[in-house]
Amino acid sequence: MARSSQTDAAVLGGLSVQPMSGYALREAIRDVLGHFWSESFGQIYPTLTALEREGFVERSEGDRAGSSTFHITPAGRRRLRELLSQPIQGVPPRNGLLLRLFFGRTLGAEACRELLRDARADAERKLAELDRLLAENAAETGPDAPFMRMTILAGRRSAEAGVAWADECLNLLEELS
Template sequence: ALSVEAMTGYEIHQNIEATIGHFWHESFGQIYPVLKDLERTGLVRADPAATGRGRQFTITPNGIEELKDLLVNVGSSPPPRNTLLLQLFFGRLLGPAWCRERIAEARREAEAQLAIFDAIAAEIASEEGYEQHREYWMSTVEFGRIMARALVDWADVAVTSLPTEE
């Protein structure tokens, strides 16, 4: 977020939710302490005219270099935890009707995500001043679209593979 423009902690949180929120999450409880540490170490600079939570932060050249290093050396993600798959694995205990409803619910959520990704793509396409970021941003949106479409397709198959009787 700060690599693109100056922002307050609140704006950083909103920007994360609106842009990378489909694959990365940060809470306010994480953002403000990190901003304080980044400012203390000279990786971001706060607008001296503002105080409190309304302070706008700008990334410094050292901050850009540190961000690049972090991105190159970021560790791997932990294994995913998928509640639905855990429930289906033990589906015999829950019953086919219950499992079908969970699958249908997951399908509806994935379809809603597809609509959200379409809206994000339209917003990215219409934003002015971010042309140098557009292709990179769109690649993350396309990943989300493909994953959501795959979940819809999987749900169509999975719901028919369950036993028909309780």
């Protein structure tokens, strides 16, 4: 069946902002939560069906034939609050970059340098993108804006740390040779 309470929360949360189709929901999750969350169609549609069966969302005819607009019910809002209050389910750590660096002696110093340069560039790109989002967010005044800001700031701090760390490691490799 493929469902976790966190997927339920993300779907209900999305619909709590505004009613939309499953397709639009996926785009919203990718575009708005993309920095810290992801869901695939294979999760979203079965989840919507299950939430509908449980009375947390309802569907009405969409703009196009065969399409539906899903909207959250009052019970769904209560359920969302309940889900968000549950303990955070962390994902087990799996950092492929650090795995490669840990065995850096086997991989070779030059390959490590390249990995670090790539990681640095990725972090810089992310930083620029998040700064853009931050400027956009500063212009918004709605009650959700400060909370969205927090998630952007988290990504920003993480990207900054990534750049500083990559430089630190590249220096460390210089000293080594």
